[in-house]
Amino acid sequence: MGNEIPSDHFNFEDLKLFDAQLERETNIMGEWFSQQKFVHEQRMFGYELEAWLIDENTMPAPVNEQFLKMLNHPLVVPELASFNIELNSLPQHLSGNVFSDMQHNLGQIFDLCRKQAQILGSDMLAIGILPTVRETDLSLKNMSNSPRYRALNEQVLRLRQGRPLHINIKGDELLRLQHDDVMLEAAATSFQLHLQVPLSHATRYYNAAIILSGPMVAATGNAPFLFGKRLWEETRIPLFEQAVSVGGHGQRVDVEGDLKRVFFGTGYARNSLMECFQENFEHFPAILPVLFEDPPEKMSHLRLHNGTIWRWNRPLVGFDEQGEPHLRIEHRVISAGPSVVDIVANAALFAGAVKSLIDQQQPPELELLFNHARQNFYRAARLGLLADLHWFDDKQIDAQTLILEQLLPLARSGLERLDINNQDIQYYLDIIEQRVKSRQTGTNWQHRYAASHHYDMQAMTAVYAKLQQSGMPVHEWPV
Template sequence: MGEDVKRTTYERVDRQEYRRKVQLCLDVFETMLAQSSFDFDRPLTGMEIECNLVDDDYQPAMANQDVLAAIADPAYQTELGAYNIEFNVPPRALGGHTSVQLEDEVRASLNAAESQANADGAHIVMIGILPTLMPEHLASDWMSQSARYAALNESIFNARGEDIHIDIDGPEPLAMTSADIAPESACTSMQLHLQVSPDDFAANWNAAQVLAGPQLALGANSPFFFGHQLWAETRIELFAQSTDTRPDELITQGVRPRVWFGERWITSIFDLFEENVRYFPSLLPEVSDEDPAAELAADRTPHLAELRLHNGTVYRWNRPVYDVVAGKPHLRVENRVLPAGPTVIDMLANSAFYYGMLRTLSEDDRPVWTKMEFAAAQRNFIESARHGMRAHLYWPGLGTVSTEALVIDELLPMAYAGLDRWGVAAEVRDRLLGVIEGRARAGRNGAEWQVSTVRALEKRGLTRPAALAEMLRRYCGHMHSNEPVHGWEVPE
């Protein structure tokens, strides 16, 4: 859920002091990059999975407080919506048979959480956007009990000065307005973390930006919102619009959005934090008692609270992370591109593809981003969000090709090589990347299965709401089977 805050409203003096502290933190961070010892000797990976709660009729269940109390596990936390929870997977190294152990642990934890949730009449669903979510579900009492979320809602609307406009095209376009950030709660994702050294950060972030399009084409799982079929990964555009602090005039002037792909390749992690401070006013101007310069001078590790809090309100799809664990600082690339679901094995296959590709691309003597305009990576990202497996993507040396051709002929061999460099056991590598190959050849990800199933059910005479609920019922059954989505049956 991010760093919590103590207040929901702020005064002018708070913003002035916060601005000073953020700049001080940035200056200290720059010094640390040049002088400090960061923890990266044993790179760790991490995962966060955001989930939805539904009732026995597969409608949103606004019950996360009761469900979390029943689960009673600190690995599970609140998210923005009262029908959302988040599962934090403990960090670990990538090599050997780690992914097999991770799969067993994640499935066991989610199954135990599901059993506890059932006692409150709820079920846990891993999916990008809950397809049965409708406007009436977000009319009232939709927000989790958290000062952070209340403060974010207040700050975004103070910045905009008007209601949020949601306007998304697609097969069944949707246009609406919202008086709060409730639509953002519909967007649930899987976040992948990789701990890196300061010297290696830029190469890994640039590689992650290149990969964002192919990742999304393979993993799209959010085709419906408020009953409308929109993009294959509607979550991308919905999240961007539902947190936009800019009225139309600022958009016209070219002011950057809070949900941001970026605009250039970088040479240092400092580039990203410096952009955050330069381009984005504070949303949560919470000031800590720490003097980061004094901490550094005393040979202690500053927490840089203001810089970290500010970073958490700039929603890059690949976000830089500074953190302190056991008194030692480290840096991470946080990949926020993928939706949750459909199954644990699908998510682990997505992560294996990502980590394998990242290793190969970041260590290339002539990196792919030196042969590719940044705008081309962004176009791939949007094309993939719109069309999923049907996207046609640009790749240097190939031009514009189908997702299947790009993944099978170009990317999978690199992913295999990257996992070998990580020391992943061959049988684990082959199983996980075999899922990616099967999905690419079948042309079926979560979004494709959802749309095909709803269409088939509507042909049988079901209304759209009934078809969405029945599709979600079948989805949950497949989700618990842990069979990869490309093998799921579609009704005739």
């Protein structure tokens, strides 16, 4: 989805030809799984961080085209809205000082972006939803100047047969509205982790990422407000699901399709991740039927199609420098922010916990029903650390206790198995522990600050920005 496309208009013939290419590549992909063609585990790890450009009044600053041209950095690219950008990492080996290196590298690129933004009279901010964003900001006039985004909007509305998108989120308050384009998606900004996995354990990694989704959301919430309303602890999750609400094949005009393009998934992987790619082909019509001249072994059509289906845990296919295919799991559940050190701690928590789960002799997916993992995800998104979550052996446990007593020990053990530097393990997991013990996630800090300052979103965002720039982890932020 991240690559540029040559056109933003398509016709029936384009769709027909794209579907034929997609079918061919899906069949080749099936052969690759059967032949075990994917490269072995190299413990490679990376991320994407979506961020906001804001003006001196903390409002969205739609200047990403000028910003990116002046910055001219290969790892910083546009996002859907002209006030959003995305910071990417180079792949790193998941061992040793990877997390302190990650903090150093992310801090450097973060500072570089801030300095460039300041030259334009703006600044950069990482947060799940910008508290000051207005519905009027999320209009086509603020769409990034890119054919792929125009095409995405056109094709989503085509599949909806012109019906507007409906937002209905009930938290402490109720938000109901309808919107005529996909720009509401731009209000939800995430930190997405990429983990390269070996074919032999790919299903275990995928299922472990699903299991961890609820607790990870509870530990990392940073998006409680939208358009001034107090909604979910992680409002970003229902917002994104509803902002691109398109069902699968055979969707009726008057009924929302059962299988949405932003969704938690339909079940654990049973035999291979090929099940997800087959589901993509069978259940989801193409949104961007771009025709490539690449040989089918490049998987250009399959990868583009997969990029327009937003599972919260998404299998990806990539290629190494020798052109050999590899598998990655993209864990998409974490909000952007609050600080660089918090972001790195979130990555360490996930990487360690997922390693422990896949190393267990008894597959943990046999101990937690998929429906319970899905319920955990949405409960944690609604209630954060106060959510009651299902866990192994049919236990039900509040999220705070689960993270402190179950998840952190799993993460510590997994990071030790990955040969992560002991000081890094202690430092980053201590940040998670203090955050969860104090119950001061980014969401909870925003709630507390807003409640004690008359829900002044501009004032809160300005203080949030200063605290983010201080480098302190969020559990140390004063109100």
